[in-house]
Amino acid sequence: LALRAGGTQVGWAFQLQEPGVVVALLVLAALLTANFAGLFELPGLPIRGGGKPASAFGTGLLAAFVATPCTGPFMAAAMGAALLLPVPQALGLFAALGLGLALPFLLLGFVPALRRMLPKPGAWMERFRKLMAIPMGLTALALVWLSVRIGGKPFALLALLLVAGLLMGLLVTGLLQRRGKLAWPAFGLIAAPFVVFAAFALPAAYDPASAGAEESIHHPVAFDELVLNDTVQSQGKPVFLWFTADWCLTCKVNERVAIERDEVRKAFEAGGVVAMRGDWTRADPAITKFLEQQGAAGVPLYLWYVPNQQPEKLPQVLTPEMLIERAKAR
Structure with a gap:
């Protein structure tokens, strides 16, 4: 709403039109996949910080940012109205959408009977975490395909090179963590050259014209x-x-x-x-x-x-x- 009030033409999920955002999401999905698979540990990560406010905010931000690219099939009328209504009413619509995303957590928090239905903490949580690496890995693969569609194949290959460099650093980090040694300086030394290279190479490789339009039997x-x-x-x-x-x-x-x-x-x-x-x-x-x-x-x-x-x-x-x-x- 702030961007639109400033005269910028944006629509729902406009962030996914930005190549930098897509690469950032690809990196995040790949790192979370590695973390869920047990490659390394991040005890202080905000989205895994237990019951702290920063943890709740990080979880909600990530869910809303990644999980809401489309207005269909149920949000179209609400989002269309948000374009036409004054700011207070539009904010009310967005608040209602946020409430919908948060509703499962609110129910668990305020309805003790639902909490009692949840299984008790145990070894299953570690197995479940590793199982969650599968959908997160599929998300990363989808973002690789999207990076090709947005920036072309050279752009996507450089993004994959960045991800590979970060994963290499995290592999070393995990090995050092399991030996009880200080790990993150090693990650910084390995990852820094890849990050610096990507910062300069990715903008130069961005070529949306090379991505072309997706084929259609209608030749539209x-x-x-x-x-x-x-x-x-x-x-x-x-x-x-x-x-x-x-x-x-x-x-x-x-x-x-x-x-x-x-x-x-x-x-x-x-x-x-x-x-x-x-x-x-x-x-x-x-x-x-x-x-x-x-x-x-x-x-x-x-x-x-x-x-x-x-x-x-x-x-x-x-x-x-x-x-x-x-x-x-x-």
Whole structure:
């Protein structure tokens, strides 16, 4: 809200459009994976600091930062309203979202009967921690793929080199920790050259043009509002316009389940439907402005245009039948 009040065009999950943020999250996910797997120990890490306020704040910050890239399928209306409402009401909406994220912890804290249902501390906690290394490792792999999509392959390879250097340092750290020796100076000596090299090399390697657009069986036209208006009004063709991002899980599910289907492609061809895609993986002021005009805080957004009619906003959970029916209605 502060950025928007200052005139900056940003939308929901705008932080994932920044290559530096993606690399930072990749490093964090890789380090947490190594920690969960038992490679090294971080007894003073804020997100593992027990019941301290700093621990609770760190846990909530990490959860909100990583786990909320999409507005779909349930937050679209609330986030759209937050764009239009005054600041106090918008803050109220964000507070309600925060309450939803914190609700499981609040219930455990204030309902003793629920706490009694939890298993007692024991050896299972160590096994569970190591098991959690699997989803965290998968998160790191997803961030590697996202770094390729945002900055290109050379950028992603340099990010992986940085991660490899840090993990090498943590491996030595873990070995020294298990021998009861002072470990962190060794980590600093190993990690520092990789960090310095990455600080200079990553910006130079950033090349979003080399990432290219993701392939689609529809061969969609890239979003352009002038082309959109010309296609619908001047050429009299229906248009299916969708806005997506590689970091949006709901977007990817809808594309796999509903949009990128051969029967949908055939229906579009038979009905003369033009497919147009807005890729918001990287910051795009034109897309951000258009999303705001549509009352959308982020992606996914699906619009169906028919000549001489108002565009129809489709649900954020699509089915192939929705698209095929509209294409046949042409």
